Amino acid sequence: MDDSETAELVYEARDLTKVYHMGEVSVQALRGVDIQLYESELIVLLGHSGSGKSTLLNILGGLDVPSSGEVFYRGSRMSDFSEAELTRYRREHVGFVFQFYNLIPSLTARENVALVTEIARDPMKPEDALALVDLTNRMDHFPSQMSGGEQQRVAIARAIAKQPDVLLCDEPTGALDLETGIKVLEAIDNVNRELGTTTAVITHNSVISDMAHRVIRLLDGQIESIEENDVIRAASELNW
């Protein structure tokens, strides 16, 4: 990106808060969060359910807006983005992976990936993206014909096929068993290493944090701690 020695700042969030009104209940999901994400790093956001990690990720991804506070993406204030600019931002810069995959059930694996490549600026071929997650032989299957792990890998392929600047993964292994979970994490790891995509992974499984450059812990909508890993383990070496 540039020649400076320190990696470039991708995200900077200052004093974020978020209040949800769900039906008749109000939930304070974020209570003043400051965070920075740098080029090409892989961070893991750890926390119990309700700690605010998904909310934080959604705000970074432009899926949601904070109740107060500011977020900068490469120096641009995201709260200034119009609806159309947010859409373009998601379209061009962000790849998402969700806990429940969110595949379109009426489309095959290849078509689900094509859904994104068709509108992206400089996408990979859907086949290449699926090869990266080792799904070449399942390309023409519908979501209902695939296991959870396979569906999640399709979701990852779909997220990376546009060659995004950032990959945001919300509990990518949350619905998976160990073995398939590892496969999914390998795929994410692979993307981060090979493409240098800045990656944020949400999990409540602390083992996964071993594969991250940095680990950010959230508790009750606030940042509890930020740690840098000295030794980074490959996804295949994880075990829980």
Next chain:
Amino acid sequence: MSALNRKLIRDLLHMKGQAIAIAAVIGCGIAIFIGAQSTHWSLQSARQAYYERNRFPEVFSSLKRAPNSIAGRVRDLPGVRSVVTRIVKGVTLTVPGLEEPAVGKLISYPDRGEPVISTVHLLTGRFPDPLRNGEVLVEEAFASEHGFQQGDKIDAVMNGRLQTLTITGVAMSPEYITTIQPGSLWPDDKRFGIFWMPRRQMEAAFEMEGAFNDIALTLTGNAIEEEVIRLLDRTLAPSGGLGAYGLDLHYSHRFISDELTQLRTMSIIPPTIFLGVAAFLLNVALRRILSLQREQIAALKAFGYSNREIGFHYGGLISAIIALGSILGCLLGIYMGKSMTAMYAEFYRFPITVFKIDFRILIGGVCLSFLAGLAGVVSAVRNAVRIQPAEAMRPEPPPSYEPSFIERMGWHRFLSQAPRMILRELTRRPAKAALTSLGIAFACGILIVGNFGKDAVTFLIDFQFDLQQRQDATLTFYEAVPIRAISSLKHIDGIVSVEPFRSVPVRFRHGQFSRQTSIMGVKEKRELFRLLNTDGQEVPLPDDGLILSSALAGILSAHIGDTVHVEVLEGERAKRKVKVAGVVDDFSGTASYMNIRSLNRLMSEPPVLTGAWISIRDGSSHHVFQELKETPAIAGVTLQKVAVEGFMDSFAENLLHMRMFNVVFACIIAFGVVYNSARVALSERGRELATLRVIGFTRGEVSSILLGELAFLTVIAIPVGFAIGYSLCLFISTALETELYRIPMVLNPPTFAFAAVVVGLAALVSGLLVRRGIDHLDMVSVLKSSE
């Protein structure tokens, strides 16, 4: 094909049941629109072509007798283009196989060649030879009713002499597209026929050498019709002109124009209802799809699809359904138009009817359905794409329920869990429940409209012939006869009672309004012919003054107490002022009535009559008719009730045709609405219902929750549907009101019962179809999924 389009196609296939149901409703709307519009257009052009080819006149007048030289003077009137003069005479016919006498109208035809205007269209046979006695052409309707062919013979009493007519051919004329005997309201092709006879033969038979008694004209492009009529009346007055009139009072023309107007009305009202219901269905279905695809929409937005792209995607889904409906509708509409055009063509006897489909009508129909459909879904799509993707990704917050009204009243003791769930669901979203019920109610209403015509016509006939006109036959004389003629009628064995009447052709004027009609002079005390309001109340006949039918009073803008000018169109052509003494609110025609004594005074003539109503003892009709046939003074015998029954036979066939379309369409609506609602409810509450199955509810119990709700909505819908049906009928009866007929607002109990039963059946069938879905609920996967 893009992935999004593929999704569209697969989503469509997935919801094919609903898509077809909605498309079918749209299709019905377009079909009626296209069917009625194209029938209207085809008949209109058929009539136009017929008029042009046979040079249909524009102004008509009958008169007593004028020398042929008058025709030249008429031709010289400003605004007149061409003139044809004719001899027209009524004759009494003895038709083999017909007990009662029939009436014939003989019209002269040039001995050689065609007349300048108003030519006849020869269907079979040849034109009569002017040198042979009694050769005639017969009009097609009368001919086909009796199976007449070239060479057949009929006995006619012409000018008091019995003569045998020989048929040389069958023909038709645009002047007689429908043939209605003067004074009658219904066509009676069995007892009234038109004949064309060479002029020379007519002159000889009726002592009309060098004279005529009927004239018709066409006008120049810039002529003012009223002015020509005024001048013509003045020219013909010395010859006993009976008042000229334009196309608007030409019987056949008016009858068909009314029908075409009604057809036009029918091409607007029902399609509007259908398309409205379709828009509603689309809205409901799409809202459900959108809420089921909440997460997919969120995901699409997360990938960077814009609101517009997503909006277009769902717009495309709806457009596909509308397009399917449009195609179905166009095909069905063309079929319907074809069969209706054929039916009308047979009824009206156009020489050629080509079914024409105007592409503007097709495009108009399709645009209409797209407008209706998209109007129904725009807001649904707009709401769906407006939510923040992160918000959409979370499951919808659990809907808040509360105890229903009935439970709050303390009646919950009587309710088990299932009815409670039904009630709470209904009270949580009353608007949705109301709309579903309203959709079903519309179907019910349309079914009622479908049978309205039958109920109304049956009532009209009963009213007219059991209450109002109770005579067995109406006799008319060639000319006014002295009052003592009654006693000779009374002497005929089998005639129980006789009531005389006198009919006088007049023109009424009141302010700027005028109308040519006739005054019916009747006796004060009558048993056979009564003046009744639509509510059955008898209108008393005053010694002096006029009773106007409500339609005539409307045309003249005259009220009780007003004075109208009466211009008598025969005899001394007296001009008088008469007070309006009453208005009779009747169902048909533009008649007016007076006490026969005061009418005679008005005419300053000794008491005469022009006709009589008679009642006949049971079993004596053969004898009576035989006697009447041999009475030379009698020009015609009309058996109105028999005539109407004959007319109804053919009319009923047409009605049945229309009813069939209506019932099929209403069933489709009822089915479409109920099926759709059930499908939507099933998909909305699949999880809930599956959970119930998991905790041990039987299939039957689970079904009863879902179907119970629908049953409840259907039961509510039926009375609402009755009200909607009644209002629609009221609206239609007003919209279809013409001068000739006013349609009584009558609906019989079987009509309501029929509508209720059909709606119930449609609900049952769609309930059973959805029940299959409930039986196949996948408990495990429903519970495992993320929603």
